[in-house]
Every structure is written in C-alpha cells, then in structure tokens.
Amino acid sequence: MAKTNLFIGLLLTTGALLISPMSANAALPTCNSAASDPDADGFGWENNQSCVVATNTRSTGSKPACKSSTSDPDGDGFGWENNQSCIVSGNSTATSGKPTCISKASDPDGDGFGWENSQSCVVGTETAVEQNSSLYPYNINSPYSAMIKRCVLVTRPNDSCLMNEIPFLGMVSVTPSVDQIMDRVVVSQDWMGERFRQILSLAPSSLLVMFRYTSAIVIAGETERSYYWPVNAAIWVDPDYLWLTKAEKDTIALERQGKIDPNTGLDFNAVTLYSASGSSTDFSLSAQSNYFNNRSFNEVFFASNQVLYHELAHAADFAPLPSFANMNYAASIFDAIYTIYGDRPSYEIQTIYPNTSSTLNKIALAFDPDRNTVITDNSIDVLQVANLFWRSGAISMYSHTTIEEDFANLVASTMLKYEYNFDTNVSFYTNPDSAIPNCSDFILKWGVRNRLANPVVAQRAKWAVSQVFGPSAELDDFFANRLGEESFEQAGRNYCNN
Numbered sequence: 001m002a003k004t005n006l007f008i009g010l011l012l013t014t015g016a017l018l019i020s021p022m023s024a025n026a027a028l029p030t031c032n033s034a035a036s037d038p039d040a041d042g043f044g045w046e047n048n049q050s051c052v053v054a055t056n057t058r059s060t061g062s063k064p065a066c067k068s069s070t071s072d073p074d075g076d077g078f079g080w081e082n083n084q085s086c087i088v089s090g091n092s093t094a095t096s097g098k099p100t101c102i103s104k105a106s107d108p109d110g111d112g113f114g115w116e117n118s119q120s121c122v123v124g125t126e127t128a129v130e131q132n133s134s135l136y137p138y139n140i141n142s143p144y145s146a147m148i149k150r151c152v153l154v155t156r157p158n159d160s161c162l163m164n165e166i167p168f169l170g171m172v173s174v175t176p177s178v179d180q181i182m183d184r185v186v187v188s189q190d191w192m193g194e195r196f197r198q199i200l201s202l203a204p205s206s207l208l209v210m211f212r213y214t215s216a217i218v219i220a221g222e223t224e225r226s227y228y229w230p231v232n233a234a235i236w237v238d239p240d241y242l243w244l245t246k247a248e249k250d251t252i253a254l255e256r257q258g259k260i261d262p263n264t265g266l267d268f269n270a271v272t273l274y275s276a277s278g279s280s281t282d283f284s285l286s287a288q289s290n291y292f293n294n295r296s297f298n299e300v301f302f303a304s305n306q307v308l309y310h311e312l313a314h315a316a317d318f319a320p321l322p323s324f325a326n327m328n329y330a331a332s333i334f335d336a337i338y339t340i341y342g343d344r345p346s347y348e349i350q351t352i353y354p355n356t357s358s359t360l361n362k363i364a365l366a367f368d369p370d371r372n373t374v375i376t377d378n379s380i381d382v383l384q385v386a387n388l389f390w391r392s393g394a395i396s397m398y399s400h401t402t403i404e405e406d407f408a409n410l411v412a413s414t415m416l417k418y419e420y421n422f423d424t425n426v427s428f429y430t431n432p433d434s435a436i437p438n439c440s441d442f443i444l445k446w447g448v449r450n451r452l453a454n455p456v457v458a459q460r461a462k463w464a465v466s467q468v469f470g471p472s473a474e475l476d477d478f479f480a481n482r483l484g485e486e487s488f489e490q491a492g493r494n495y496c497n498n
C-alpha cells in the first residue's frame with residue numbers, strides 16, 4: 001500500500017527509472033470507499049488489490065452547519081457566518097475547486113477555509129516538509145508564487161494541487177515563453193534560476209514547447225538526480241547540470257556523480273556517449289562534476305538540453321495531451337494524469353513497435369547504479385548481449401530498464417540529433433580487473449555509432465516524437481533525409497584516447 005510500491009515512481013534520467021515494480025499496463029482502480037485508505041496516503045486496499053482514493057474525498061472537518069443557504073453565494077457548499085466557515089446543509093463536498101486564499105487573515109477562525117472576493121478559499125498552511133525545504137519561487141511576482149512550493153513538495157496523490165491552482169503550462173499557452181516557464185521555477189539558490197533562464201533563452205523552440213506538459217520545474221541543491229514526478233507533473237532538474245564555477249558547485253549535493261554499480265555480477269558494462277556527427281570524439285551529456293571545478297557554458301548548455309528533453313519526454317508521456325482544451329480545472333493534476341495512465345505513448349509503442357527482452361531488461365537493471373540487482377548467471381557473454389541489444393529497437397541499454405525510459409530516450413536522442421546533429425553512440429566494454437583502474441583497463445568489445453540511424457530504432461523514434469510534437473513536416477524531413485548511417489566500432493581499443 002505504500003506509495004513507493006505503486007504507480008508513483010521516480011522517473012530518472014541517466015541511470016535509473018521508474019522505481020515501481022508494478023507492471024506498466026496495470027492502472028489502479030478508484031477506491032469505492034475512502035475508508036479503504038486509513039493512513040490517508042491516497043492509496044487504499046480493496047478486493048485484494050490497491051486502489052486510488054479520489055482526491056475529492058478530503059475531509060471537511062468539523063464545521064458548523066450554515067443557518068442560511070444565502071451564506072454560500074458561490075454554491076460551493078461552504079458558507080461564511082459569524083466569522084467562520086460553515087457547511088451548507090446536506091453538502092459535504094471537499095476543498096476541490098476552491099482558490100487558495102491570498103491572505104491568511106481571511107481565515108480568522110483558523111479552520112483552513114477563508115473568505116475572499118465573495119467566495120470560500122483554502123488557506124495554504126505550511127507543512128513540516130515545506131518549512132524544512134530550502135525551496136522558494138524564483139520569480140516572487142509569478143501568479144503561482146503563493147502555492148507553487150506547496151504544489152511541488154506534495155508526495156501523496158490526495159495532496160496533488162488542483163489545475164485551477166497551477167494548471168499545466170500547456171493550458172495557459174501552447175507555445176510557452178521563457179517568462180511563462182520561469183514563472184513555474186522553484187529553486188534553492190538564485191544562481192540556479194539565473195542559469196536556467198540563460199539556457200532557456202538560447203534553447204531551440206522544440207525544447208520550450210515541451211514545457212507545456214509540466215506544471216513546475218524544481219532545481220534544488222539537495223537533488224542528486226533529475227526526475228519527473230507524476231503527482232504534480234513537475235520535473236526535478238539536478239543542478240549538477242547547471243553549475244559553472246566552484247562556488248556554484250559547492251552549493252549542491254554531488255553524491256551521485258560518477259557512480260557505477262560495482263556489483264552487477266557481470267564482467268562488462270555499456271555506456272551511452274554522444275559525438276558531433278561523423279566525429280570519433282565522444283563526450284558525455286551526463287551530470288559530471290567530481291573531477292572539475294570550472295566548466296564552460298557550452299558544456300552545461302548541451303548537457304542540460306539532454307536532461308530537459310529526457311525529463312520533458314516523461315512529462316509528455318504522462319500528460320493528458322491532446323485534452324488540455326477540455327480539461328476540468330477543478331480536478332487535481334494527479335487525477336488528470338491518472339485518467340489517461342493506460343493511454344501513455346510509452347505503453348502504446350510497445351504494442352505498435354515492441355521492444356521487450358527479459359534478458360536485456362535484467363542486464364539493464366543490473367547496470368543501473370540506483371538499483372541493487374545482481375546477475376547470477378555467469379554464462380552471459382558480452383557479444384551475445386551486444387547482438388541482442390543491436391537487434392532490439394532501443395537507442396541505449398538504459399532504455400531496457402522500463403518502457404518509460406525507452407520512450408524518453410528515443411525522444412531525447414532524436415531531438416539532440418535534430419537540433420544539434422549529435423550522434424548517440426553505445427559501447428560495450430569489459431570491466432577492469434584492477435581495483436584502481438585507469439583508462440587502458442577498459443577494453444571495447446562492441447560499439448555502435450549513430451544508433452538512431454538504425455531503421456528499427458528510427459521507426460520507433462519517429463513515432464515517439466510524433467506523440468510529443470504532433471504532425472511535423474520538419475521532423476518527417478529529418479527522418480527521411482538527415483539521419484545519416486549507423487556504423488560500428490573497432491573492437492579492442494581502450495578509453496585512453498577518448
């Protein structure tokens with residue numbers, strides 16, 4: 001019943017994914033009774049399975065009945081009499097649909113409900129989590145500054161903010177501007193917001209348009225990885241993708257960088273790197289900071305583009321496009337996402353263009369440093385695995401961890417090629433025997449360059465980006481004429497020259 005065991009997982013970027021063991025197509029039913037959720041975490045238990053408690057079952061507390069129905073002119077079920085909220089007889093509807101109070105002074109009786117502009121409003125009381133968080137809205141003049149911190153910190157579906165509090169960006173604009181995106185940014189340090197704005201102002205329009213699938217962007221020093229969170233449709237951007245100087249680097253957590261799972265049970269690993277098209281010089285677009293104290297803006301710009309295309313692809317996968325125009329503003333963000341959970345493109349693509357291999361899934365999970373799975377079958381051969389991978393429709397080994405990562409990686413690699421002509425390259429190499437290895441101890445066994453140009457991968461990628469951007473003559477032309485060729489690496493070289 002714990003939320004972490006269910007549909008709600010962290011969608012991560014370079015090394016990990018949906019932490020949920022639940023199969024992708026198993027949408028949870030709605031609970032028949034809120035009593036099935038005694039701990040009020042939003043998940044209940046009925047008929048021997050988990051269920052989701054609808055958000056409109058929030059308690060109304062112990063408010064007195066209104067003496068007159070005229071005390072409730074907006075007809076929301078809550079009135080105002082004798083300086084306190086009251087409930088109109090027979091009505092027990094919840095807080096759904098009410099705006100957040102602009103001032104706490106509107107709630108003199110402290111029951112959580114106030115009265116402003118001739119209607120009830122909900123007072124945003126800070127939880128302990130909010131009080132302990134270093135986050136704040138980057139733009140204090142944003143129309144969302146009053147509630148955005150609360151909305152991004154929710155962990156339970158029941159607490160998901162309503163769309164009339166913070167709608168999907170796509171409900172406000174189909175082509176969000178930099179200013180509109182920055183109104184949704186929450187940070188723990190000013191420099192994070194400044195750098196993020198600088199990156200957005202130079203980013204291609206294809207990246208900006210993908211923000212329509214989000215409600216908020218969180219950049220927090222304590223974040224050790226980037227992920228998408230479906231309870232509030234927000235993306236977390238690890239600030240390790242953004243810092244330029246040691247002073248900036250010193251304000252963030254760095255634990256995750258360079259982390260490699262030492263106990264996969266296998267004597268080989270796989271890595272995804274990028275190169276300018278046709279070049280043999282590879283570079284990483286992951287967050288890497290342990291080894292440096294200064295970085296160029298270019299390096300940060302391209303790495304952050306990679307992680308944003310990836311996380312926003314998760315957002316596009318979960319968001320209810322193309323239904324923004326018909327969205328019920330009184331519903332919560334989570335309810336909107338949950339409604340279409342079974343229709344996600346990441347799920348559909350597995351029917352149209354399957355990419356399933358239980359062997360590759362097991363190995364990809366072992367490669368993922370955020371999981372502790374170990375392969376016990378020591379007969380697995382690197383070249384057999386590489387061959388299996390090459391014949392699959394995935395752009396990287398990480399794509400084999402979950403269907404969500406498969407989808408997000410296809411979109412991100414396509415956009416990096418489309419906008420910057422970066423090739424996605426995948427290499428399998430042997431793990432060094434030495435405890436303190438150097439570059440010569442990593443021996444390449446098999447590698448593919450410009451993986452996107454593989455016809456099976458390209459077909460899937462074309463379908464994936466069509467789900468994010470809709471019909472596009474430019475993308476059609478890209479897939480017809482600009483993919484280039486897939487090629488293979490010479491086995492045996494080491495990593496000293498790369």
Ligand SMILES: [Zn+2]
Nearest residue numbers: 011012013408
């Ligand atoms: Zn991911």
